[in-house]
Amino acid sequence: MSTTVQVVVPPVAGHTRKPATLKSEWRKRDPKTWTFAQRFFERADLWPLPPEGTAPVHKINDPVPRLAQRQIHRFLVPKLLVTFGLHALILKLIKKRALHPLAAFAFYSGAFKAINSRVFNFWRVLGAKHGFLDGEHERDGVPDGHESKVAQSLLFVTTIRPVLSTFLAYNTRDQPFSISKLIPLKLSIYTVALDYWFYVYHRLMHEVDFLWKFHSRHHKTKHPSTALTLYADEWQELFDAVVIPGLAYLTTKQFISLNFYEFFVVMIYQTFIELGGHSGVRCYATPPNACFGLLRFFKMDLDIEAHDLHHRRGYKKSGNYGKQTLVWDTLFGTKMPRDETRDEHIEWNQHVDAPWY
Secondary structure (H helix, E strand, O other), rough: OOOOOOOHHHOOOOOOOOOOOOOOOOOOOOOOHHHHHHHHHHHHOOOOOOOOOOOOOOOOOOOOOEOOOOHHHHHHOOOOHHHHHHHHHHHHHHOOOOHHHEEEEHHHHHHHHHHHHHHHHHHHHHHHHOOOOOOOOOOOOOOOHHHHHHHHHHHHHHHHHHHHHHHHHOOOOOOOOOOOOHHHHHHHHHHHHHHHHHHHHHHHHHHOOOHHHHHHHHOOOOOOHHOOOOOOHHHHHHHHHHHHHHHHHHHHHHHOOOHHHHHHHHHHHHHHHHHHHHOOEEEEEEOOOHHHHHHOOOOOOOOOHHHHHHHHOOOOOOOOOOOOOOOOHHOOOOOOOOOOOOHHHHEEEOOOOOOOO
């Protein structure tokens, strides 16, 4: 496991911490008795929460620090540059202009998994330092008896998304680092397009009885963590991993080009936001592709608490259906008011100490 802060902070006076919705006791047992899936989470460093008792517990009105968008870029951009640099080095070593599509998929599938394993660590470290939203409740980890399902979900999505990007966008004429200067604009368009399709299908799953059965498993967690981002019925996983990103890509292409390497960039940012939205970390963090500040100006920016409230207070009827923005929730009247990350609670000049590795 990566090193995390080990300072034990007593609970807030008058608060008795309530147990997690989904029990996760298996890590307290002898590691020799662990299953293959349980060992997977430990050895792959994918346990989503800091050690028990090490994260501070806050009152609802306590100040909330801010995660600046530049800190997110500082974390993600070097990893993307290393990925493209390794690709360019491989091409030089094998004296080829381009990788075969199958080789490109294998390489970028590995890169996608490696980067997102560090994203798990990013949110775990921040949780240890700054605590979690609705802190009187424990966060759900990887629940007992469902370790294999959670592991399979993570492996499926981190494999199938590179398959999707290779199928839709890979072109042997493009070269590593062929990233347009318009990538911030492309990222913004993709984000809003993605969130439109996600909003529609997400809201339908909540409000149409027949479709709810495909989404109800995901809502068994009321206080999720990053590991439960993709914990869902197999049909929902397919839509989350393939259908919705595919529709977003095709929609974006109607407005602006998006090559394979740019598509890889936007999917890395997309997954970072999805994991962060399920992390429950108590800081004000908005997507680093917030449309040049326009979403904040129009109060359509999504932060971590938005999706946390969706899980805590929503069931078959809910709100905050968007997972990248609150554009469509605002337009269609399903935005939920914030509790802990209201403007008056945020320490705008107090940035969290975010990891860069």
